[in-house]
Each structure stands twice: as C-alpha cells, then as structure tokens.
Amino acid sequence: MKWAKSLILTLVIMTFGFAGNVDAAEGDYEELSWEKKHELLTNIAIEYNIPPEILKAIATVESDMMQFKDGEIRVSDDGGIGMMQITNSDFDFDEEKLKTDTAYNIEAGAKILDAKWKLMDSGNLPEINGANNRHIIEQWYFPIMAYNGVSNRNNPDNEDIDITYQKKVFNIIENKSFVDIAETPDKFGFGLENGDLKFNDLEYKWEEADAYTTQMFEKGDKVFVMNNVDLNVNDLDYGNLRSQLDFSSAVTMRVPYYTELEITGGPYFENSTFDNQFITYKVEGSNISGYMSSSNLHPMDSLQGEINWEEAQNNVAIDKTWEVEMSTQIDPASVNERNVYMVREDGVGIRSDVSLTEDGKHILVEPQYDYMPGQKYTLHIKDLISEQLGNKMKKTTAMNFEVEQAYTDQLEEDQVNFKASLNQKTFSEDDRIRVTATIENNGDEAYIHQGSSTCDDEIFFFIQQDGERAQFVGTGDVAPRDCTTDMVNIELEAGEKRTAYATFDLETEEIGTLDPTTEAAKSGEYTLIARYGDKLIEMPFVVK
Incomplete structure (x- = not known):
C-alpha cells in the first residue's frame, strides 16, 4: 500500500533525551530503589500489554531511569518531565504528578507508547510483519520511533545521523535485558517530503524479527531455557x-x-x-x-513452526554420537547448540558437543554424558545456513530415538509393573552411573500402600555395599536422608505411570561431620536400589 504523495505524517514529537533542569523546584526528592523502579516499570508495562524490556529501555534512553536529578525535579530544556520525559501530548496529564510521582510518570509513558501502537491499527503508522503480536519486540519498531518523534533524525536511511532513537532502545534491550534483537534491515526505503519523514509503505517485512519478551510470564506458563550468548565465543549453552x-x-x-x-x-x-x-x-x-x-x-x-520428521530409531547405544549428513555444505557459524539439540521425553535438554566435519556436509552431535537407558529422546536440527546460497533451513528436521536398556530388572505384583534400567554393570573411574525407573498401575483400581508422606510417594534410588548405604554423590531422584515418620495412605491411580531418573558420580561422601568430604568410590561390588514404597528392585554392579 502506498501513501498519497501529498500526505505527510505528523505525530506528536517526544523529547530526544534531556539537557538539564529548568524551573526546578527546591526540594529533596528521593529516588526510588532499583528494585521498586523495576517493579513499577514491569507491572505497568504488563498492564498496558507492552514488553517490559521496551519500557525500561525507553526510560534508560530518556533519563537513565531516573525520575529526579540531584534530588530535584527533572525537567529538560524542551519541557520533558521525569523518568519518561513526558512533553505535550493528547493526554490531559497532571503536570505536578508527572514531576513528583514516579509511578504516575511511568504510566504516562506507557499510555503514550500504547497510543503509538494503536496508530498502526488506524493506518497512521507502518507495521512490521503485520504487527500481529504485541509480545514480539521488533514489532514495536515504529511505535518506539514515534515515542521520540517521526522525523528525519530517526530515519535509519539518514546518513547524517549516527544512531536512531529506536536503535538506541533496541541496543539497551540487548545489552541490559539480554534479549537478542534481529539485525535491523540496512534500508527501510523511507521518503522525505519538504524535509519531513514520510513512509512509502504501511507494511514492512523484517526477516527473523521474532524476539519474544521474556518478562511477561505468569504462574503456570510453560517456558524453555535459552539465552542470547554468542556460542561462537562462549560455550554457555x-x-x-x-x-x-x-x-x-x-x-x-x-x-x-x-x-x-x-x-x-x-x-x-x-x-x-x-x-x-x-x-x-x-x-x-x-x-x-x-x-x-x-x-x-x-x-x-x-518454538512453533513446521517440522519435517525423520524415521524413528530404536535400541540406540547409551553413548551414541550422531552423524547427520546434509544435502549441501553448511556455514560453520550456524552449527551450534542453539540450532542442533536433543531433548529427553521428560523435557530435559541434553548438553552435547556439536561440530561440523571438514567437508562441511556432516554434523556430529555427541552427548556430554551417556543417555538414560530405556528412555526416549528427540534430535532437532534447525536454522542451519547454506554455505553457498546463504539461505536458511525453512523447516526444522527432527527424529525420535529410544535408548537401549543395557541392564534392566523388573518386578510385577499387585497389577503394578516396576522396572529399572542401569546404563551398565561394570564402571570405571571416568564413568557415571545413570539409572531410570518406571512404575505403572495396570489394574482397574488404585494401588494403595502405607508409608512416609515425604519418602514413599515417589520413586527414588540409593546405593548399598554389604547391606550398608554408601553415600554416593548423586543428583535427580536420590533417596532423601531424612524422612517423616508419619504413616499415610499413598495411591497410584489406575493407569497411572511415573518415571524417575538419577545420576551418580563415582565418588562417595563422608557424612556426619561438620565438613563432609568426598573421595573416589572404592573398587568392589555394590547394589543399586530402586524403591517405590514397599517395592524394591536390587541391581548389583561393580566398580573397578
């Protein structure tokens, strides 16, 4: 859609920074704590459905997130007031409250920014990628520009300026909220008419502009672990x-x-x-x-997107390294743990070493630790870039696989199936003991047993030697050291299935002292115990 040649967009212009105080009242105004400022900025942003990262970054550009200056009211030379540097607007704000009430000043800024977003709905401001999701930060590009002013000083095509207002805001989001913003297009193709900025289009496409806010979660929301670390510089996956x-x-x-x-x-x-x-x-x-x-x-x-599923693999080795052949040479910079990764069926990501072979066409995915025996995993490959063409994969490729059950034992009674898997029977110095267990009620009624409310309602693992518990250093569903002595009815519902995991290092911990110490596990025979209530599975193993 093109603008009529005679149409020049005129919007209320916000201030461009601040230059000092004028008419500053005498007084001793106290700045809020950083904790309180962030609480106000976050909650007010959420109230107006604005990513908090944006409101905080604007406050930083405008005033270094400060409502006052040297204990006095902050008013800039062009009349900008307080933290959000509020000037003339279409809102009937209380000027005294803008000067002295931090929360009121922040909310005024949120109202103005929200109004700028709504200019896109009315066709008075261009959209990025349809402006259909207020939680995607890049889609606020034009409202952020309009907060400061739709003028040539904020024109990214203007070679006479070093950096636009909206770019300053995005830089702060990247460097202080640590959200990775897509690289701004080199040219938007804006126009000028009589020296004023105008838009030749109302819709602009911005590739990879998909940075979701990370500060609007609510209790119960599902999330996954990810950050904006440069994996080509730091191995912090x-x-x-x-x-x-x-x-x-x-x-x-x-x-x-x-x-x-x-x-x-x-x-x-x-x-x-x-x-x-x-x-x-x-x-x-x-x-x-x-x-x-x-x-x-x-x-x-x-994470939404199309997935191309490959044929599933079964009975995969505990320490399997995957070698994935690609149809073209791959840009090495795109081969990293953000684009090639594995997830276990319970939603736990698997740390792995990802590399590209010298021919550029094979990707190696090596788990840093053995997989859990008998468990299902998914390998994902996405966003790889062709070395020759420079284009990115359009779909994620994924493959499910199930790990071999190297050493298993099970118990079936009371229509309950209890099964445990150990990664091997013999361990040496550099190994880790990895164990999984599942219990499933195959009956038509609940399985009920009596036990401790803190120790008998879940599967847990521990290790014994000669009938005495050996304090191996472990993580996961490791047996607690203290249990309540209450006896309660514990139910496993009909059809219910539970799974537990644990990893033990080949170290033991001396307990009962003020300063516990660890040492390498002594060679010998041990027994791993998987327990659920009164049901036990015993799995002997050897440490060499």
Missing part, C-alpha cells in the same frame, strides 16, 4: 539455576538449552539494577526447582 532468590548465591545447576520448565513464582525484582534489567522467576521441571533470570527463559510459543 545453559541457564544458571539458584536455590536462593539472591543471585549473589552460588549456582546450583546449569540447566541445558531447551529444557522445559514451568513458572511457579515471580516475577521478583531483587536482582534488577540499572545494568541488569532482567527480572527473576521461580521455575520447576523434571528434578529441577529454583530461581532463574528472565534472560534465560523463552516462551514455548516461540
């Missing part, structure tokens, strides 16, 4: 999980890319600062529970 909300605490787990999680708490703002404009959520997944920054979480919706 995981998100840090902490057991404490305070991010100065130690990292308790490195959660692999594409691990599926559920939001169970937050948002929290204790870790938000001027430079760290992310927020924090509490998350849970398979054997995962703790706190993670929003910059490590992406919405499941962003």
Whole structure:
C-alpha cells in the first residue's frame, strides 16, 4: 500500500533525551530503589500489554531511569518531565504528578507508547510483519520511533545521523535485558517530503524479527531455557539455576538449552539494577526447582513452526554420537547448540558437543554424558545456513530415538509393573552411573500402600555395599536422608505411570561431620536400589 504523495505524517514529537533542569523546584526528592523502579516499570508495562524490556529501555534512553536529578525535579530544556520525559501530548496529564510521582510518570509513558501502537491499527503508522503480536519486540519498531518523534533524525536511511532513537532502545534491550534483537534491515526505503519523514509503505517485512519478551510470564506458563550468548565465543549453552532468590548465591545447576520448565513464582525484582534489567522467576521441571533470570527463559510459543520428521530409531547405544549428513555444505557459524539439540521425553535438554566435519556436509552431535537407558529422546536440527546460497533451513528436521536398556530388572505384583534400567554393570573411574525407573498401575483400581508422606510417594534410588548405604554423590531422584515418620495412605491411580531418573558420580561422601568430604568410590561390588514404597528392585554392579 502506498501513501498519497501529498500526505505527510505528523505525530506528536517526544523529547530526544534531556539537557538539564529548568524551573526546578527546591526540594529533596528521593529516588526510588532499583528494585521498586523495576517493579513499577514491569507491572505497568504488563498492564498496558507492552514488553517490559521496551519500557525500561525507553526510560534508560530518556533519563537513565531516573525520575529526579540531584534530588530535584527533572525537567529538560524542551519541557520533558521525569523518568519518561513526558512533553505535550493528547493526554490531559497532571503536570505536578508527572514531576513528583514516579509511578504516575511511568504510566504516562506507557499510555503514550500504547497510543503509538494503536496508530498502526488506524493506518497512521507502518507495521512490521503485520504487527500481529504485541509480545514480539521488533514489532514495536515504529511505535518506539514515534515515542521520540517521526522525523528525519530517526530515519535509519539518514546518513547524517549516527544512531536512531529506536536503535538506541533496541541496543539497551540487548545489552541490559539480554534479549537478542534481529539485525535491523540496512534500508527501510523511507521518503522525505519538504524535509519531513514520510513512509512509502504501511507494511514492512523484517526477516527473523521474532524476539519474544521474556518478562511477561505468569504462574503456570510453560517456558524453555535459552539465552542470547554468542556460542561462537562462549560455550554457555545453559541457564544458571539458584536455590536462593539472591543471585549473589552460588549456582546450583546449569540447566541445558531447551529444557522445559514451568513458572511457579515471580516475577521478583531483587536482582534488577540499572545494568541488569532482567527480572527473576521461580521455575520447576523434571528434578529441577529454583530461581532463574528472565534472560534465560523463552516462551514455548516461540518454538512453533513446521517440522519435517525423520524415521524413528530404536535400541540406540547409551553413548551414541550422531552423524547427520546434509544435502549441501553448511556455514560453520550456524552449527551450534542453539540450532542442533536433543531433548529427553521428560523435557530435559541434553548438553552435547556439536561440530561440523571438514567437508562441511556432516554434523556430529555427541552427548556430554551417556543417555538414560530405556528412555526416549528427540534430535532437532534447525536454522542451519547454506554455505553457498546463504539461505536458511525453512523447516526444522527432527527424529525420535529410544535408548537401549543395557541392564534392566523388573518386578510385577499387585497389577503394578516396576522396572529399572542401569546404563551398565561394570564402571570405571571416568564413568557415571545413570539409572531410570518406571512404575505403572495396570489394574482397574488404585494401588494403595502405607508409608512416609515425604519418602514413599515417589520413586527414588540409593546405593548399598554389604547391606550398608554408601553415600554416593548423586543428583535427580536420590533417596532423601531424612524422612517423616508419619504413616499415610499413598495411591497410584489406575493407569497411572511415573518415571524417575538419577545420576551418580563415582565418588562417595563422608557424612556426619561438620565438613563432609568426598573421595573416589572404592573398587568392589555394590547394589543399586530402586524403591517405590514397599517395592524394591536390587541391581548389583561393580566398580573397578
């Protein structure tokens, strides 16, 4: 759609930064804490269905996210007021509240930005990719421009300027909220009429403009682990999980890319600062529970797309390295753990080493640890780029595979099937013990047993030697050290199936001291115990 030649778009122009205070009132105004500012900016943005990353970045460009200056009211030379630098607008704002009330000033900025988005609905401002999703940050390109002013100073085609307002905002989102924004097109092809900016089209296409907000999650939302780390520079294909909300605490787990999680708490703002404009959520997944920054979480919706399914593979070796042949040579820069990855059936991502062979046509995918025996996985390949043509894969290619059950045992009684799988029978110094177990009620009625409410309602694993428990260092569904002594009825519903996983290092821990120590497990015979209530599976193994 073309604009009529005589039509020049005129919009209310916001300020371009601030130049100092005029008519500043005497006083001692106190700036809110960073925690409180982030809480206000986030909640107000969500109220107006604006990605919080955008509102925070605008506040940063306008005022360094400061409502006051040296304890006095902030008013710029062109009349911009407060944190969001509010000037003349179509809204009847209370000027005194704009000056002194931080929340009121932020909400005024949100109202103005929301109005700029609605200009696209009315055909008075161009759209990016149809402007059909307010949660995709790049689709706010023109509303952000309009917040500051639709003028030639914000024209990316203008060679006389170093950087546009909207580009400043996007840079802050990338560098402080840590969301990867698609590279801005070199030319939009805007026009000029009598020195003023006008748009030759009302619809613009922007390839790969799909950066979803990571700060609008609610309790119960499904997400997956991902961040904007440059994997060609840093091998950080995981998100840090902490057991404490305070991010100065130690990292308790490195959660692999594409691990599926559920939001169970937050948002929290204790870790938000001027430079760290992310927020924090509490998350849970398979054997995962703790706190993670929003910059490590992406919405499941962003994974949508067509998938080309390859034939499934069965009885795959515990340590299988995949070699995938491509039909053309692949750009090495596109071969990384973001584009080639594996996920276990319970939603846990698998850390692997991904590489390209010298001929450029074969991709190697090597798991960093053995797969879990008897479990199902999916290998995904997406967004690879042809070395010759420079074009990207249009569809994701995926393949399901099931791992061999190298060493198994099972128990069937009371119409309940209890089965455990160990990755091998003999272990040496560099190995890891990996075990899975499933219990399924094949009967028509619930299976009921009595036990401890904290220890007998789930499958768990532990290791014994000569009838005594050996304190192997383990993660996952490892037996708790303390159990309540209450006796309650525990039910496994008819048709219900549960699965558990655990990994043990070949180290044992000395307990009962103030400073527990670990040492290599002694050579000898051991027994791994899988337990659910009164049902036990015993699996002997050897450490050499």
